[in-house]
Amino acid sequence: MFNTVIANNLKQFRKSRGWSLSRAALETHVSKAMLGQIEREESSPTMATLWKIAQGFHLPMSVLLEPHSVNPQTLAKHSKTQLCFDDNLQFRVLFPFDPLLCCEMFAHQIAPGKVHLSNPHEIGVIEDIIVITGELQIKLTEHWQSLQAGDTLRFKADQPHGYRNCSSELAVFHNVIHYPKTISDH
Amino acid sequence: MFNTVIANNLKQFRKSRGWSLSRAALETHVSKAMLGQIEREESSPTMATLWKIAQGFHLPMSVLLEPHSVNPQTLAKHSKTQLCFDDNLQFRVLFPFDPLLCCEMFAHQIAPGKVHLSNPHEIGVIEDIIVITGELQIKLTEHWQSLQAGDTLRFKADQPHGYRNCSSELAVFHNVIHYPKTISDH
DNA sequence: CTCTCTTGTACGTTATAACGCACAAACTAT
DNA sequence: ATAGTTTGTGCGTTATAACGTACAAGAGAG
Secondary structure: OHHHHHHHHHHHHHHHHOOOHHHHHHHHOOOHHHHHHHHOOOOOOEHHHHHHHHHHHOOOHHHHHOOOOOOOOOOEEEOOOOOEEEOOEEEEEEEEEEOOOOEEEEEEEEOOOOEEEEOOOOOOOEEEEEEEEOEEEEEEOOEEEEEEOOOEEEEEOOOOEEEEOOOOOOEEEEEEEEOOOOOOOO | OHHHHHHHHHHHHHHHHOOOHHHHHHHHOOOHHHHHHHHOOOOOOEHHHHHHHHHHOOOOHHHHHOOOOOOOOEEEEEOOOOOEEEOOEEEEEEEEEEOOOOEEEEEEEEOOOOEEEEOOOOOOOEEEEEEEEOEEEEEEOOEEEEEEOOOEEEEEOOOOEEEEOOOOOOEEEEEEEEOOOOOOOO
């Protein structure tokens, strides 16, 4: 269940920071005993507690809630991966989320005539678009704008946005998602 | 705080479904009284409870957790820029250095038979390579390795490294340079 | 109109999250 | 080697989540 994801993520981030339970308790204002319980999946934390933990680690909530494989601090290499199909937008992971860099990267393809509308990310998330081939239209604040191959666009992704391809050729673009490094900016 | 986000989202989705608290309780196996408490922000739900709610509404957790506020604005947009020439490596800026994100991004081209050796960056700098077209060889720790189009590589750039193109076609790759957060003056 | 059903809230009870503290084991310094 | 400090776990206590139930108000049916 979901408590496993949180337990693994909390353990991973605490270890990568080199924090003891006591240090983490000081930083998060959640008791050492409770942090231990969460890591051992002996308790399901409330949202308020999870929020304190995320604040203390200066991480967005989503990072605590998403399943992660362990990302080593050493070199990472990825060969061209299989396309995944998600509605009208095909994608593959170029770099999975890295808690140190607070970003992840995808390569997307959108076929002629297809539209994809994205749900907003949490506050503070910024996205980069780099058009590789074709022509991509992107919708921001209810307004569609056109990007050519070689164009780039950076926008706040904590708002609804969308992609579509009105041309007659496949559009390929890369998407870097930057997560906020601190939550205290809210 | 975060309970407000959840309260608003729960209310919104329940209303849009036309579900009463009783119906939602049946679907989610969370008591009517608790759902009401959550919506009125009188209680901070545990992750286990939230999971049941998401399941009952057939929604991913993230939809319950993300604020749906509108914060529209394009941060940066760049059309295809002019190539610069730097020894054997041609480049153009995709995104200039951003002190908030602590990264910058370039598109590079290296012609057949050319080699480029880079001096080490300061300690902590990490580089991403995304090969767009052609075949690129990259030298790390005195060892050349080959990357194909679609491959990615992340490495520590605070050590000597190099690029070369041994093929008969132009190689194009993108390069994201992540600077450590503590050295945001670039 | 009256009667029945539905709805959301309040309240007391039960279950469990979250806490402070003690302590054994491990680690560090002399 | 010993002494002191740190670490993570277990336990009992406190706080609160989650529950079932009662009920006033609202909605719908006849």
